[in-house]
Amino acid sequence: MILTHENYHSKEANIEYMGVSQYKSFRKCxxxxxxxxxxxxxxxxxALMVGKYVHKWSEGPEAFEQFKADNSGYIYNKKGEPYKSFIKADEMINCLKSDDKVKFYLQGSKEVILTAELFGTPWKIMIDVDNDKLNYLLDLKTTKSISEWGWVWSPDESRNIKVPFIEEWQYLIQAAVYSEVERIARDRDKPKDFYMIAVSKEKIPDHAIIDLTDPVRMEAELLKIKENLPHILKVKSGEIEPAxxxxCDYCRSTKKVDKIIHYTELREAW
Ligand SMILES: [Zn+2]
Incomplete structure (x- = not known):
């Protein structure tokens, strides 16, 4: 299957290829x-639609106008006014627009689709910005906040710990997979640098250009994927019953009580 912008997110593409969100989703539920x-x-x-909206702006006026026309029912009310989340999205875009450094780093090829085999299975990636001249890949992210830290479960410490949003949302997994797939697909020795432009959904949007290049961490992330992948692929092929x-919403919506639990067994959900 040849991937295009039309079929990249399709059921068929997700069945044939592994992707970063699919992998993270398998790890979650x-x-x-x-x-x-x-x-x-x-x-x-x-949140997904707001993310897509800001991405389409970064692709250029033509892509942005097309997206707005295709999704008008989602973005505008009957009076033709944008819904609250898209008024916010426009504020986020204005925040990015008014910064010359952001405009500089957004230069390059947009929405570049690449595939490569990684740990015995084909992966697909779509790079927001691929800059060949300055040798970097860049991802554009909309986030609740750049400075607020969030709680995650730490298996090493067996307790919840507070971490920056980059760790909370596991963006180093994406940085590692994107860098490695691009390296293999283009047959280069070393991966490109990996940057992120983040813009927040706060009342006054915050923004930052963040360098996620970290060869040691990248190796550690790829190793974890290598360890987890055989089980995930068995679940995906139907060989193992999914846990x-x-x-999550799906589990709650399909839940049937199989036994009475004691009140001391109640655990905090992540
Ligand atoms: Zn679940």
Whole structure:
């Protein structure tokens, strides 16, 4: 299957290829992931649409206008006014627009699709900005906040710890996979640098250009993927029954009580 911008997010593409969001989704809840992989139903959440909106702006005026026309029912109310989240999205775009450094780093090829085999399975990536001249890949991210830290479960310390948004949302997994797939697909010795332009959804949007280049961490992230992948691929092929996390929307919506639990067994959900 040859990937295009039209079929990149399709059910068929997700079945044939592994991707970063699919991998992260399998790690979070196998049952939910198998549900959306087999039905092809992955809801367009508001956050996802706002992200797409800001991305389309970065691609250029033509792509942006086309996106707005294709999704007018989602963006505008009956009076033709944008809904609250898209008024916010426009503020985020204005924040990025008014910074020359951001405009400089957004230069390059946009939405570049590449594939490569990694740990015995084909992967697909779509790079927001690929700059050959300055040798970097760049990802554009919309986020709740750049400076607020979030809680995540630390298996090493067996407790919740507070981490920056980059760790909370596991963006180093994306940096590692994108860098490695691009390196293999283009047959280069060393991966390109990996940057992120982040813009926040706060009342007054914050923004930053963040360097995620870290060869040691990249190697560690790829090693973890290598270890987790054989199990994930067995679940994906139907060889192993998918495990339920019992916390996500899908698990809650399909939950049947199988035993009474004692009140001391109640655990905090992540
Ligand atoms: Zn679940």
């Amino acid at each position: 196998e049952a939910d992931t198998m549900h959306w992989l087999t039905t092809g139903n992955q809801e367009d959440t508001d 339920r996390c019992e916390h």
